[in-house]
Amino acid sequence: MKIKMEKTTIVFNAIGYVIITILAVLCLLPFLLIVSGSFTPEMEIVAQGFKLIPKQFSLDAYSAAFSSPKQILDGYKVTVLITLIGTMLGLFLTSMAGFVLSRKEFKYKDKLAFFIYFTTLFSGGLIPWYIMMVKYLDLKDSYLALLLPGLLSAWNIILMKNFMKSIPESITESAKIDGAGEFTIYLKLILPLSTPGLATIGLFMALGYWNEWFLANLFITTESKFPLQFLLYKILASAAVLKTNVAGNLSPDFQPPAETLKMAAAVIATGPIIFLYPFVQRFFVKGLTIGAVKG
Amino acid sequence: MKSMFQELNRNKVLFLMIAPALLFFIVFSYVPMVGVYYAFTRFSFDGGLFGSEFIGMKNFEFLFNSGVLWNLTKNTVLYNIAFILISNILQLLCAIFLSELPGKLFKKTTQSVMFLPFFVSFVLVGAFVFNLFNSDNGVINTVLQQLGMQPYDFYVHTAPWKYIIVFFHVWKGLGYGTVIYLAAIMSISDEYHEAAKIDGANIFQRVRHIIMPMLVPTFILLILLSLGGILKGQFDLFYQIIGNNGMLYNSTDIIDTYVYRSLAVNFDIGMGTAAGLYQSFFGFVLIITVNFIIRKVRSDYALF
Numbered sequence: 001m002k003i004k005m006e007k008t009t010i011v012f013n014a015i016g017y018v019i020i021t022i023l024a025v026l027c028l029l030p031f032l033l034i035v036s037g038s039f040t041p042e043m044e045i046v047a048q049g050f051k052l053i054p055k056q057f058s059l060d061a062y063s064a065a066f067s068s069p070k071q072i073l074d075g076y077k078v079t080v081l082i083t084l085i086g087t088m089l090g091l092f093l094t095s096m097a098g099f100v101l102s103r104k105e106f107k108y109k110d111k112l113a114f115f116i117y118f119t120t121l122f123s124g125g126l127i128p129w130y131i132m133m134v135k136y137l138d139l140k141d142s143y144l145a146l147l148l149p150g151l152l153s154a155w156n157i158i159l160m161k162n163f164m165k166s167i168p169e170s171i172t173e174s175a176k177i178d179g180a181g182e183f184t185i186y187l188k189l190i191l192p193l194s195t196p197g198l199a200t201i202g203l204f205m206a207l208g209y210w211n212e213w214f215l216a217n218l219f220i221t222t223e224s225k226f227p228l229q230f231l232l233y234k235i236l237a238s239a240a241v242l243k244t245n246v247a248g249n250l251s252p253d254f255q256p257p258a259e260t261l262k263m264a265a266a267v268i269a270t271g272p273i274i275f276l277y278p279f280v281q282r283f284f285v286k287g288l289t290i291g292a293v294k295g
Numbered sequence: 296m297k298s299m300f301q302e303l304n305r306n307k308v309l310f311l312m313i314a315p316a317l318l319f320f321i322v323f324s325y326v327p328m329v330g331v332y333y334a335f336t337r338f339s340f341d342g343g344l345f346g347s348e349f350i351g352m353k354n355f356e357f358l359f360n361s362g363v364l365w366n367l368t369k370n371t372v373l374y375n376i377a378f379i380l381i382s383n384i385l386q387l388l389c390a391i392f393l394s395e396l397p398g399k400l401f402k403k404t405t406q407s408v409m410f411l412p413f414f415v416s417f418v419l420v421g422a423f424v425f426n427l428f429n430s431d432n433g434v435i436n437t438v439l440q441q442l443g444m445q446p447y448d449f450y451v452h453t454a455p456w457k458y459i460i461v462f463f464h465v466w467k468g469l470g471y472g473t474v475i476y477l478a479a480i481m482s483i484s485d486e487y488h489e490a491a492k493i494d495g496a497n498i499f500q501r502v503r504h505i506i507m508p509m510l511v512p513t514f515i516l517l518i519l520l521s522l523g524g525i526l527k528g529q530f531d532l533f534y535q536i537i538g539n540n541g542m543l544y545n546s547t548d549i550i551d552t553y554v555y556r557s558l559a560v561n562f563d564i565g566m567g568t569a570a571g572l573y574q575s576f577f578g579f580v581l582i583i584t585v586n587f588i589i590r591k592v593r594s595d596y597a598l599f
Contacts, residue, residue, distance in 0.1 A: 008497035016392035017401070023389065024405040027412055027466060030423040033434055037426055049437035050426050097316035100309045107302050112313060117599065119324035122579045125571025126554050127564055128330020129323065135343065137322075152319045182308040211416035214531065218559070229416045236422055237538075259432060266422040273414050281410055285474055 031274075038062070038263035045259045061257040061264035072268060075228040082146050082227060083209040090151045090205050091198055097152070098160025099186045104169065113161070120154045130218060145219035146227060150208055156201050163197035164190055200287025203280060210273065232269040236262050334572045338564035347565075354569035363553070364573065368526070371549040371574075374457075375525045378464045379518060385465060386472030387514060391502055393473065394480045410470030420463050421535035428459070453546045460536055460547065464529065479513045480506060516589070516596050523585040523598075526578040530555060550574045 033052060037045070038061050040054035065072065097116070101109050123129070139145040167190060175185050191198070216230035226234065257264070303310055329344070334354055336347035358364040389409065393402050427434050428449040436446040449455055487505045496504070528549035537547045539560070550570055557567025582598070590597040 006497055008499055012498045012502075013396055016396045020389065020392050020396070020401075020405050023385070023469065024408045027409050027469065030427070031411070033426050034419075034422060045432050049432035049440070050434045051437050052434070093315050093319070096312040100313040103309065106306060106309055112317065114599070116316065116320055119320050121582055122328070123324060123575050124327035124330050125568060125575055126551075127558050127568045127571055128327040128333060130558055131330060131333075131344075131564075132323070132327045149323060152316055154320075157316065182306075183312065186312065207414060211418075213416060213418050229418045232416075233418045233421065233535075236418070236425060262422065263426065266419055270415055270419050274411075277411065277414060278407070280414075281407060284410070 034263050034266050038260055038267050040260055042257045042260050050259075058260075061260035064257045064261055065264045065268060071223070071231060072228075072265075074224045075226055075231040075269070078143070078146075078225060079210060079212075079228040082143065082212070083206050086147050086150055086209045087202055087206045089147075090156075091202050093152055094156045094160050094201060095164075095191060095194065095198060096186065097157045098164050099190055101157065101161040102164035103172075103182075113158070116154045116157055133219065140219055141221045141225065142219070143225065146212060146215050149215060150205065150212065156205070159201060160194070160197060163194055167193050196287070199283055203283055203287070207273075228269045232265050235265045331568060331572045331575075333564055334569035336565050338568075350565075354565045355573070358566065358569060358573070364570070366545070367548060367550045367553050367570065370546065371528050371551075372525055374460065374528070374549065375521070377461050378529075379521045379525075381461060382465050382468050382472055383514060383518060383521075385469060387476050387510065389469065389473040390476030390480055391506055394477060394506075395498060395502070406470065406473070409473060412467045412469070413471045417531035417535040420467070420532070421538075424459065424463070424536050428455075450540060451542060453543055456537065456543055456547050460532065463536065464532055467532075475517070476510065476513065479510055483509045512593065516593065519585055519589055520598075523582040524578070526550065526574050526581060528552070 029052075033050065036052055036054055037050045039057055039059070040050070041056050041058035041060060044054060044056060100106060101113050101116075103109065133139045133145060133149075139148070171189055171193070172185055175189055180188070211229055212227055213229040213233050216225075216227050217233070220226060220230065332344065333347070335349060335351060337350050337353075338347045342348070393406060396402060425433075430436065430446065430448040430450055433449070435449075439446055483506065487509075488501060491501050491505060528551035530549075530551040533547060533549055533552050534555065537543050537552070539556075550573075554567045554571045554574075557563045557570065561567075586598045
């Protein structure tokens with residue numbers, strides 16, 4: 001460590017701190033605006049618009065959102081269940097497929113790996129897939145429509161395969177000599193050794209399920225089956241309609257939360273992610289770094 | 296054939312273990328591929344797959360002659376190029392600064408903050424856009440009014456949305472990409488830096504002559520890989536930001552949003568499938584080409 005910093009280093013550090021700070025602020029600013037918007041009285045928004053620091057503090061939007069909490073609770077229920085079941089089942093199927101494809105003595109591993117990989121290169125497109133889901137699998141308005149499409153992805157299987165390949169072969173071989181079956185080897189030996197890979201893929205899957213809104217938009221029609229993010233989307237869109245319909249009939253000194261309600265809904269739907277973020281981020285960075293170094 | 300059954304019998308358990316995955320891809324990927332046939336029909340709901348009237352290339356001809364296809368392709372490709380270039384350059388820049396700046400707490404905090412957008416849903420991005428740009432009470436208009444300027448109605452002007460879309464794309468991927476580049480920088484041996492320091496190189500010279508050259512392969516590889524997907528659009532991003540605002544389509548409609556609207560708004564199954572097939576087919580050709588190039592330059596990084 002040098003005691004006196006070189007001039008060029010000072011310049012470099014100054015530029016660096018400025019750029020990084022600006023980018024970090026830009027990343028954080030939208031979140032702050034939503035949170036501050038949700039705590040602003042509706043009257044202030046109507047009169048002056050959204051801003052970073054409101055003049056007055058109000059919990060109206062939250063008390064309105066929780067005055068009939070059924071919608072939100074339903075949304076949470078659907079999202080939590082789909083995320084848990086989807087991630088568990090998906091991890092199980094992904095790791096089994098990865099295990100089989102990582103076995104050297106399995107003759108068809110390359111052919112089957114390509115069979116799976118090919119789906120990332122070419123697809124029939126959204127519409128044939130949609131017709132398949134609705135007309136032939138009859139999944140319109142079914143929870144399965146939210147669960148099934150995210151269960152497996154070719155990338156995750158390949159990632160899992162590569163991870164399991166790095167586990168020394170001697171482990172499986174000695175187990176085989178002891179007479180262990182393939183499924184036992186997978187369950188008792190390989191799976192416990194694959195926890196870092198499982199954690200990374202599991203986090204990606206859970207995040208995907210939690211943030212899911214597109215499938216609900218395509219398939220779900222019953223409101224009580226809406227997952228959280230789709231509910232938020234609906235609130236953002238339909239509250240606007242509500243506002244224009246009632247605007248004329250209101251007395252001037254009363255404003256029910258509408259704009260601020262949207263912001264509160266955004267906070268409620270994103271809260272858990274932000275709350276878990278500090279714990280989860282470390283895993284993500286670690287998992288990503290493993291993948292990146294390996295190329 | 297016989298040997299296949301023998302193999303199947305010998306590895307029964309392994310086959311059973313991968314069977315659910317194979318079934319999944321058959322049902323959700325391979326069978327729908329048959330459905331590209333819709334692209335050559337005038338679709339009727341009663342007729343279904345093979346009961347609809349066959350009209351040959353008519354859907355493609357319409358898409359091509361009406362200029363729709365050209366506009367969609369142009370938008371999809373140009374947006375992707377902007378995404379790829381701006382994202383990668385900013386991520387690279389952040390990674391270089393974060394690896395060289397002193398101050399552990401500062402770096403940890405900013406890196407966490409920059410990674411945060413990656414974790415939130417695109418619906419929330421829609422909420423941000425509403426909060427910032429809506430014409431009645433958006434933050435931007437609040438600020439404009441406080442500065443004594445006229446409010447700006449974003450929803451009737453097409454010009455700003457290009458930048459808004461690019462901004463939020465870059466915003467969402469910044470932290471993720473930075474981590475990838477940081478990992479590449481960390482793998483550079485310290486010896487280079489030590490040797491350069493002894494030779495009296497300042498930090499700019501070290502960035503220019505050590506870090507940059509070492510990162511160029513990663514940079515080019517990531518760009519090449521992204522180029523393979525240049526016809527694929529990010530539906531979530533465009534749909535949550537633009538939604539069904541028809542006034543903005545001319546400059547913000549990509550293949551994916553067009554296909555979605557064909558399905559969910561216009562019910563034009565044949566035309567939508569045709570646009571989707573066009574995307575899939577040329578996307579496929581592109582990936583094969585890109586892979587061929589990577590194979591020539593750095594065969595160990597080739598996809599297949």
